[in-house]
Amino acid sequence: MRQGRIVYQGNTKKGNEIVIRYPIPEDLKAMTDYMNALSLEQTFITFQGEQLTLKEEKKYLQGILKKIQKREAVKLFVFHKNQLIGISDIVMQERTSAHVGIFGLTITKDHRGEGIGKLLMELVINEGITHIPQLRIITLGVFANNPIAYGLYKKFGFIKLGKIPGGIKHKNKYIDYISMYKIIK
Numbered sequence: 144m145r146q147g148r149i150v151y152q153g154n155t156k157k158g159n160e161i162v163i164r165y166p167i168p169e170d171l172k173a174m175t176d177y178m179n180a181l182s183l184e185q186t187f188i189t190f191q192g193e194q195l196t197l198k199e200e201k202k203y204l205q206g207i208l209k210k211i212q213k214r215e216a217v218k219l220f221v222f223h224k225n226q227l228i229g230i231s232d233i234v235m236q237e238r239t240s241a242h243v244g245i246f247g248l249t250i251t252k253d254h255r256g257e258g259i260g261k262l263l264m265e266l267v268i269n270e271g272i273t274h275i276p277q278l279r280i281i282t283l284g285v286f287a288n289n290p291i292a293y294g295l296y297k298k299f300g301f302i303k304l305g306k307i308p309g310g311i312k313h314k315n316k317y318i319d320y321i322s323m324y325k326i327i328k
C-alpha cells in the first residue's frame with residue numbers, strides 16, 4: 144500500500160521543512176489549486192491558463208491512485224507547512240510501450256531553486272525502480288526555452304533523443320520540443 148507513504152522528511156537548502164509522500168484522495172483540493180496556479184503562471188508545462196475543475200481532477204486522482212496500486216505509476220507530493228509545493232511522477236504507457244514510463248516534475252514558483260526539484264527527481268526515479276517492475280525506460284519532454292529543467296535532466300543521465308522544431312507554442316512563440324530518455328535496465 145503506497146497511499147500516503149512518506150518517503151522523505153527534512154529541510155531544503157533554504158532551511159524550509161518539507162515532507163515528501165505519496166498522494167491520498169484527500170489531496171484533491173490542494174492538487175487542483177496547485178495545478179491551476181501553475182497553469183495561470185504559463186510556465187513550461189502543457190497547461191497555459193486553462194483551469195481544471197475539482198470534478199476533472201477527482202477523476203484524474205482516482206485514476207492515478209489506481210495506477211500506483213497496480214504498480215503502473217509512482218507519484219510524489221512535496222508539502223511545506225501543509226501546503227503542496229511540488230509534484231513529480233512516472234506514469235507507465237500501455238501495450239507495446241508498457242515498459243516505458245513518462246516523467247513529469249514541477250515545483251511551485253515560490254520554492255524553486257531550493258534543491259527540491261533535484262531531490263524530488265532522485266526520489267521519484269528510485270521509487271519507480273523499486274515499485275514498478277516493468278520499468279525499463281523513462282522518457283520526458285522539455286521545452287527548449289527551459290534550460291534549468293534541461294540541465295537537471297542531463298545531470299540525471301537523460302539523453303537528448305532529438306527535437307521537433309517549433310513543436311510547442313508557448314506564449315505565442317513556436318519553441319522546439321526536446322525529447323529525452325534514460326535507460327533503467
Ligand SMILES: CC(C)(COP(=O)(O)OP(=O)(O)OC[C@H]1O[C@@H](n2cnc3c(N)ncnc32)[C@H](O)[C@@H]1OP(=O)(O)O)[C@@H](O)C(=O)NCCC(=O)NCCS
Pocket residue numbers: 186187188248249250251254255256257258259260261262284285286289291292294295
Ligand atoms: C525545473 C524545476 C522542476 C527545477 O526544480 P527546482 O527545485 O527549482 O530546482 P533545484 O533547486 O533542485 O535545482 C536543480 C538544478 O538547477 C539549477 N537551478 C535551479 N534554479 C536555477 C536558476 N534560477 N538559474 C540557474 N540554475 C538554476 C540548480 O543550481 C541545480 O543545479 P545544481 O545541482 O548544479 O546545483 C522547477 O524550476 C520548475 O518547476 N519549473 C517550472 C515548471 C517546469 O519547468 N517543469 C519542468 C517541465 S519539463
